[in-house]
Amino acid sequence: MATTQHTLVALVEDKPGVLNRMASLFRRRGFNIDSIAVGHCEVPHLSRMTIVVNGSTTVVEQVRKQLDKIIDVIRVSEINAEDAVNRELALIKVKANSTTRSEIMQIVDIFRANIIDVSADSLTVEVTGDEDKIDSLYDLLRAFGIKELARTGRLAMARGGSNSLRPEKES
């Protein structure tokens, strides 16, 4: 079966060990996770996770159901890529000297990215966008030499007025 990227969003109790439970599940069942991003959400004491998983529809459905079985996981939904906004943030420290600096700055400009730190031999670039945008910028900057890269992983939210994690219907 064809494997594609799927985005799951989970609302979980903000308790010690929750991340561990989820990570343990991915490892044990051999699920292929591309990224996980965690942070607070609009409800106090709950965290929101965005999980990008690679697999066939059946595998992803298993991931969703297995996650849902974790008691500390309140709700999990798959977000349909077309109906969602996806963003990732990356920090890229790229080698730079007096001759390359302006060229790098031009590229950064085109991508509407920001330079957030400068040193004698480097520039640190902050870029936000979907993965493709970050990948393309990264590819262009590679020519100058990358010293360091940090990416947050995908955040996703349904378009329109409704909550991405609408209460699931009874299955």
Add this chain to the structure above:
Amino acid sequence: MKMTGGQIICESLQKEGVDVIFGILGGAILPLYDTLPQYPKLHHVLTRHEQGAAHAAEGYARATGKVGVCFATSGPGATNLVTGIANAYLDSSPMVAITGQVARPFIGKDAFQEVDITGITLPITKHNYLVLEAGSLAKTVKEAFYLARTGRPGPVLIDVPKDVFVEETEFHYPTKIDLPGYKPTLKGHPSQIKKAAKLINEAKHPLIIAGRGVIISGAYAELKQLAETAQIPVVTTLLGISCFSENHILSFGMLGMHGMAHANMAVNAADLVIAVGMRFDDRATSRVSGFAPNARIIHIDIDPAEIGKNVRVDVPIVGDVKVVLNELNKLITPAQHVDWFKQLDDWRKEHPSTEIRDSGKLLPQFVVRQIYEATGGEATVVTGVGQNQMWAAQYYCYNKPNTLISSGGLGTMGFGLPAAIGAKIGSPNTPVWCIDGDGSFQMNIQELATAAQERAAVKIAILNNGFLGMVRQWQELFYEKRYVATPLSGPDFVKVAEAYGISAIRVKRTEEVVPAIERAIAEPGPFLIDFVVEPEENVYPMVAPGAALHEIIEAPVKEVAMWQRRSTP
């Protein structure tokens, strides 16, 4: 009223209706044990190994339907529970394990007897807790019992630091459960049930595969009604055995690796499989791609994650088996499947799977059959793992609900004796027979002391073949008879039993079998029979690993049948 953490746990256990606890104490859990005398209604059974405590708690749980409880101290006490917890997890048995932990200031310091038991048991518990203040103990115990017994049951572990047992706080037992992430679905979706009913009403060769979910939800009557109304033959998984009377004309026995030939052939030929409270374990399905190739599949299970996990399903119904069947039965029209039954009966005649050949030697199958005859099927049978387990499944006829307790998912050797003790303590008026192998029995043989101390009247039948028999069988069939590390030179089990204060006899000849069993039954306390059986007897039928379910290896020698499991209708 102010209470210590230990008292709060005991109070909470009583509120949950606990009357027996299996366990072994140690430094970290000592303060909890110290409060036990204040709660005489909580009977503590001292096992001789924590694995025994966990299995006994599970045996108790499975015999009674209540939550089994075990205690262990930190470190090695807790790790010794692990196999028992995993066993309960894979067989969906309700259990609460309470472990002592090092005192809060020592956590994370690799203190004496500190292990991260919540980390270790994370993938083998339904949920677990490390309780860091006495104030949350009552709520935690309440939640743990609720989680253990509801939905798909399972083990829950509560790890309690030593100083939390002595911390004082107000005790209020919560009346409500607040678990926003846990809402088991009980009622099946009406439109799915309608679809299922349509398929059932239209099927020509329908087959029910019933599993342990039927027993857990107590859906015996509902299953029977479905089978009888629509005239559907019923086969069961190993753990489904006794969910449907094996005497019933619609019963076609167990399927799977050592299932009845006709049961496996039925799966192969069925045009509709109604899977009820079972999870398509590979020992039941054999090669998945060859499973029920002609059938549409209806899958009823309380755990949504089981749907579509191993096999494709046409009509999934998530819900409690009893509730779903009840709704489904309203939509079922009476039917007859005369040709289908004729076919099944022909297969049963042509491929008798439970004949016992006339060999003059003491055959394990004969022993099991005689235990059935002598107990009239009234006993609860608890097994070890291996050939003994399969023979116990095949040659005892389970007519009464919930009469087989066996380690299915984990296949834990050593489960038999402690689980039998737990079952006996939980149901003192039911005869309990532990049918075990000489290898399995030795894995928790120390629990003879527990049986003796508790006067738990378990009747132990060791099918002593001098081998790790099931593995020897694989070596014989798939490794050119290289019997590496399977011969066992067991101890003298009669002397061992007697040393523990348990009466025992050895049986070597066929004619001694019945008198020995009768003596065991007459004995008021525990009793052990060492049946020295034919050493290289194999379990048949067998589906080789990787084969499709209908590719059955049958017993090579067909001698005269001594006894037929049931007269063919």
